[in-house]
Amino acid sequence: MAAEGIEEFSDNGDSTNPSGFEAPEVTDMAGPSVGACEERGPGGADVAEAAAHYGIPPHEGDEEEDGELPVDFERLWKIVNDNPLDFNCWTDLLQYCEQESHMTASRRALKAFLARYPLCYGYWKKFADLERRAGHNNKAEEVCVQGLKAIPLSVDLWIHYINLLLGTLNMNLPESIQRIRSTFEDALEAAGWDWHSDRLWDLYAEWEKEQGDLRAMTVVYERVMKVPTQLYSTHYEKLKTHLTTHPLQDVLSPEEYNKLREDYRQSQIQAKKEGSDPTADEDEERPPGEEDPADSGKDTDDAVQKMQELLLASREEAYLLNEGEVRKRWNFEDAIKRPYFHVKPLDRAQLKAWQSYLDWETAEAEAEAGQETTEGTSVEGQETTEGTSLEGQEVPQVKVGIAGHKRVQILYERSLIACALYEEFWDKYVHYLEPRSLEETRSVYKRACEIHLPYRHSFHLQWATFEERHGNIPEAQRILESLEKAMPGLAVVRLRRAGLERRVGRLDMAESLLRDAVEQNKDKPHLHAFFSIKLARFLHKLGKNPSRARATLQEAIEISPGNSKLYLNLLELEVSGDLRVNGGGVQQCVSKALAAPLSPKTKILFSQRGLQFVEDFGTSVQSVLSIYEEHQKLLNEHGGKKRGADNSDDDTEKLSKMDDGSAMTGPLQGAPPSMPPVPMTTPPPPMMGGDMSGAHGYGGYGNWYQQQQYGGYGGYHNPWNQYNQYYPPS
Structure with a gap:
């Protein structure tokens, strides 16, 4: 029987078992867990919405099925919701539910777990087996369908689903036969190009044999001969055995069989002409008036043998071509040691192996397309994309053969099994897809941000920029707003939201976002x-309202009187203003800085700046001398060396480079649990403007852009700076 035994729910589904997690993923899903709790995920959707992305039905009414929940369920349930990123907590919960054999508890735990970890094939299978053993065949089938939406490349899950159908459908009905065949075709369309898809092809061929359709079995084996898989030679041996152990008219279509007989006849004629086969008698000369003998439809044993040789010779050519493709990929495949999903980090050798394989497969597909174009074989079978974005921007032209693109895409999806928690692989994938399909690119961003990288804010920002660049402003706004709810306290997110509103002309909203940020952080001086x-x-720059800008800075100075950056920006505001209207503003700012609890070095530099200003713009020599005397007193007071006024900007540069050491080290409210740290890679923003707008103006503020609590996975981070995501890849 083609159907394999269906494993029981009690099977070990531990994450260390490769067979339990071998499943790539291709779907749009939310990441939060499912359950009765009020947890909200990083996408802003609550857990019930997350389940809806998978098509997982809600669990209303489950409690009536088995009565009260087990004693320790609520305790373990609370632990996983308090620590949703702790994989071990989830496995503890699932093992407990399995031991208790409680239907409601198991169902609820599996739904929640699979909403957060959809790549774990073993638990989709456990869930389906659980429903089937309880007599819910329809629910078991629904679980398999949901799992295949999440991981359509999973050969194991396709086989499990087909076996489930074989065990529950009435195979005496024609519609059941058609449904199984249709399911096999869906499976091959989704996963048939996977390197490890051999079992799926074999199961299909054997099933067709059981139905008595030897011709369909031949077609299956001939199709797999065009796909580079691990067991390619085994398929060829099975095909040869199949073709030589059954009558040719039973394994070939009538058209191909008649063509084969004609080819054999022509070969015999040619052999007789060349004198190489004296036994050839197909065109033997007959006496006048004698008709050719009627064709009985039966071939002699010698004819059958020769036709089999012709048939195998034609298949040998396809086999050798496929063998060449397999050899190209063998070393790459051999270097991959963990093709399944696991929360444990991969070593650098494995990451490099996947990267090298992806680069090679992409280059191979492009080379094939270029060769076809050069030889002028046909544009048919090539995928050419050249269009415009939603905002009229041209998308680069890309020519890749359809088969080549499919291989590349399958490999990317496979790489995102083992590397699902690594941002650089998602980034590489979207850069490959964007010139080819905006919708597929959008789908990849959604999967990455809402499931696998919920706390990697740099990729969320990149997604928002992608949507904005292609004119989807509402989606970009939603992404940034959801990210800020999930990761409160990241200044770069609020600044990006304000920047987006400013670029679309909503200056009032941009100002409101900044003003709200000021009000919300009054208890956090920095x-x-x-x-x-x-x-x-x-x-000042966009609102053209220096008085309101001045009031904002002065209010901030009252809260943080020792923050030199505030005085520096207030000074620049006054310097850039109309001196005829507010000529004394600069000296007032300098006086305020000198009276503030700033360091002596900072005060000296502010005093120097005031002296330089009065020399450049003072209206009387008395004012210059007065400021000069005050400056000398300050130097003497703090033991500094006397200096004369000069027109150099050296002191200004020193002032702009000052760092008040206002690093953010305390924990943020609402930070996700158990997140490893990430290095402070974001550069500081520019200065307020004018001659003090150097890159070093906010030396102590760069660490506000990335907080330690929102870290990368396993130390393999992608150090985006705060502006990288604004620009498309070169």
């Missing part, structure tokens, strides 16, 4: 100062 500076710059 963040309050940071957003106050941003708001003041916005009001």
Whole structure:
């Protein structure tokens, strides 16, 4: 029987078992867990919405099925919801439910787990077996369908689904036969190009044999001969055995059989002409008036043998071509040691193996397409994409053969099994897809951000920029808003939201976002100062309202009187203003800085800046001398060396490079649990403007852009800076 035994729910589904997790993923799903809790995921959707992405039905009414939940279920359930990123907590919960054999508890735990870890094939199978043993065949089938939507490349799950259908359908009905055949075709369309898809092809061929359709069995084996798989030679041996142990008219279509007989007849004629086969008698000369003998439809044993030789010779050519493709990929496949999903980090050798394989397969597909174009074989069978984005921007032309693109895409999807938690693989995939299909690119971003990388804010920002670049402004706004809800406290997200609103012309909304950030952080002086500076710059440069900008900075100074950056930006605001209207503003700012609890070195530099300003713009020599005397007193007071006024910007540069050491080290509210740290890679923003707008203006604020609590996975991070995601790849 083609159907294999269906494993029981009690099978070990531990994450260390490769066979239990060998499943790539291709779907759009949300990441939060499913359950009765009020947890919200990083996409902003609550857990019930997350389940809806998978098609997982809600569990209303489950409690009535088995009565009260087991004693320790609520305790373990609370643990996984308090620590949703702790894989071991989930496996503890699932093992407990399995031991208790409680239907409701097991169903609820599996739904929640699979909503967060959809790549774990073993648990989809366990879930289906659980429903089937309880007598819910329809629910078991639904679980398999949901799992295949999540991981359509999973050969194991396809086989499990087909076996489930074989065990539950009435195979005496024609519609059941058609449904199984249709399911096999769906499976081959989704997973037939996988390197490890041999079992699926074999199961299909054997099933067709059981139905008595030897011709269909031949077609299956001939199809797999065009696919580079691990057991390619085994398929060829089975095909040869199949063709030589059954009558040719039973294994070939009538058209191919008649053609084969004609080819044999022509070969015999040719052999007789060349004198190489004296036994050839197909065209033997007959006496006048004698008709050719009627064709009985039966071939002699010698004819059958020769036709089999012709048939195998034609298949040998396809086999050798496929063998060449297999040899190209064998070393790459051999270097991959963990093709299944696991939360444990991969070593660098494995990451490099996947990267090298992807680069080679992409180059191979492009080379094949270029060769076909050069030889002028046909444009048919090539995929050419050249179009415009939603905002009229041209998309680069890409020519890749359809078969080549399919191989590349399958390999990317396979790589995202083992490497699902590594941002660089998702980034590589979207860069490959974007010139070819915006919708497929959008789907990849959605899967990555809503399931596998919920706390990798840099990729969320990149997704938002992708949507904005292609004119989908509402989606970009949604992404940034959801990210801010999931990861509160990241200044770069609020700044990106304000920047998006500003670029689409909604200046009032941009100002509101910055002002809200200022108000919300009054109890956090450093963040309050940071957003106050941003708001003041916005009001001054875009709002053309220096008085409101000045008031914003002065209010921030009252809260953080020792923050030199506030005085520096206030000074720049006054310097850039109309001196005829507010000529004393600069000296007032300098005086305020000198009276503030700043370091002596900082005060000296502010005093020097004030002296330089009065020399450049003072209206009387008395004012210059007065400021000079005050400056000398300050130098003497703090033991500094006397210096004369000069027109150099050296002191200004020193002032702009000052770092007040206002690093953010405390934990943020609402931070996700158990996240490893990430290095501070984001550069500081530019200065407010004018001659003090150097890159070093906010030396102490760069770490507000990335907080330690929102880290990367396994130390393999992708160090995006805060502006990289604004620009398409070169």
